[in-house]
Amino acid sequence: MENPEDGFQFAHFSIDRWLKVVAGGYLDGTSFGHTPDAPVPTEVQEQGVLRQVYLMDLALFIGAERTAVEIASGLTRLAPDHGTMVFLASQTMDEARHFEAFATRFGDLGLDTSQWQKIGNDYMSPAYRAFLDILLETVDRDDFLGGIVGLNIILEGMAFPLYDYETRYWAPFDPALVEIIEGAFKDECRHVGFGEKYLQYRLHRDVDSRNRIQSLVDDLSRKMNEAFDEFLSAFVGFYDLAIADYPDRCEAIEIIPGRPFAKTSAEEQVQWLRSQIERGHEKRLRRLGLELCV
Secondary structure, three states: OOOHHHOOOOHHHOHHHHHHHHHHHHOOOOEOOEOOOOOOOHHHHOOOHHHHHHHHHHHHHHHHHHHHHHHHHHHHHHOOOHHHHHHHHHHHHHHHHHHHHHHHHHHHOOOOHHHHHHHHHHHOOHHHHHHHHHHHHHHHOOOHHHHHHHHHHHHHHHOHHHHHHHHHHHOOOOHHHHHHHHHHHHHHHHHHHHHHHHHHHHHOOOHHHHHHHHHHHHHHHHHHHHHHHHHHHHHHHHHHHHOOOOHHHHOOOOOEOOEOHHHOOHHHHHHHHHHHHHHHHHHHHHHOOOOOOO
């Protein structure tokens, strides 16, 4: 097999750059991904719908991050060259940091490990669990390219619009949580960027692998869409209900740019998010020489 290091440029994804841009850059001076000593807001500490949405969001994030740690670390072991290994080692650290930051926020709410683990299991939908299980299976069967596609392109890439949704939603209530999410999003952009460049290099030179990966992408895309559909249909209306008691605080929120949240129905929000997910995913696959077949 051709060695990617003969033609693939890894300098942009080095540990040295990671230390400067991430650890010494946007994380400098933070504590668990946010400004130090930022308490959980009173509105979230109190029992109510907003607290339940907050716990639900933390649970969804932490479920994905826990799986991402396992996959990224497994892919590090499978890496075919030292440049890819080094990047995946940094990605493993990123995913572990995200997991720790969200878990610590659970602790800030007074929940112990057993309590937030139960919440995480309760909110893990069947479709989402099935999707994450398939990703773990790629590592178990030593499918390196399948793991990169599943983690860096499907899971992280398709979730981009949800990061924006979450930061807009929580900005009036918890700036610290917004900082955590924004920091995680910056990391995910780097992970997706690596996945795109690496797969472009590999798949354009290996037709057999491209055909196999196309089949895997079809399957994973369908299952990820099922997970999104479950999430959007079940919870977007719940988000609206949670902020109904804070009209003045939330009047400036725009989930859809240019449209006040209060005047945007749950159905419109779902349609917009789905369109953003599908549009970004299709563009990403096209850059890889793959098709969207869902």
